[in-house]
Amino acid sequence: MAKNERLDKVLANMGYGSRKDVKRYIKDGLVTVNGNTIIKSEYKVNPYEDVITINGEELRYREYIYLMMNKPMGLVSSTDDPFTRTVIDLLSEEYLNYKPFPVGRLDKDTEGLLLISNDGKLAHELLSPKKHVDKKYYAEIDGTVEEEHITIFKEGIVLDDGYKTLPAELEIIESGVFSKVNLIIREGKFHQIKRMFEALSMKVIYLKRIQMGTLILDETLSPGEYRELTDEEVDYLKER
Ligand code: URA
Secondary structure: OOEEEHOOOOOOOOOOOOOHHHHHHHHOOEEEOOEEEOOOOOOOOOOOOOOEOOOOOOOOOOOEEEEEEOOOOOOOOOOOOOOOEHHHHHHHHHHOOOEEEEEEOOOOOEEEEEEEEEEEEHHHHOOOOOOOOOEEEEEEEEEEOOHHHHHHHHHOEOOOOOOOOOOEEEEEEOOOEEEEEEEEOOOOOOOOHHHHHOOOOEEEEEEEEEEOOOOOOOOOOOOOOOOOOOHHHHHHHHHH
């Protein structure tokens, strides 16, 4: 946002209502700028420096939002889709003005950690294939995952299209006819984990992302719930 913007535009952009709503709040004397009540919508403010209150509540202008969602199954991780609900459809109105998008994709039937933001630079840092950001998943497998598979994953697995994956870190939680594992991968090829197990004649029956870089899924979030990242979580993500 520019340094000097109309007051109504700043308030509407921050999700305090439609342009029409915020014009009314301003006219009704509910908005102050640096301690003075302003009743003109076209009044110019610097959203980065001026202290603006609405109904006595001070607003903090921010350019970027960072949300952690526990993605539920059944939704696609894109901004819009002609046939299916998307993760963005779960967000409340106040966030939509920021034009958020999912940072990376999870399959429709995958659950777990999804970062949603409008910070293109951070998204690039996290998704660029050159950066090799670790992504940790919990998976339930139809098949017996055994100790020897740890080395096989570490050496890389050749997928159906001939691509050999980067070393992946497998941790076996339970081994049996059905197995439970954690797996860390450093890239994000299409259906990568499902295809890695398929290459070993096994099938992923449940998949949940639990970590991406330094960001760990907040297990208090039920599928479909989300929260803003703490300042610390944002800093760690940017520092990595
Ligand atoms: N690997 C998959 O197969 N699916 C996902 O959603 C993520 C990683």
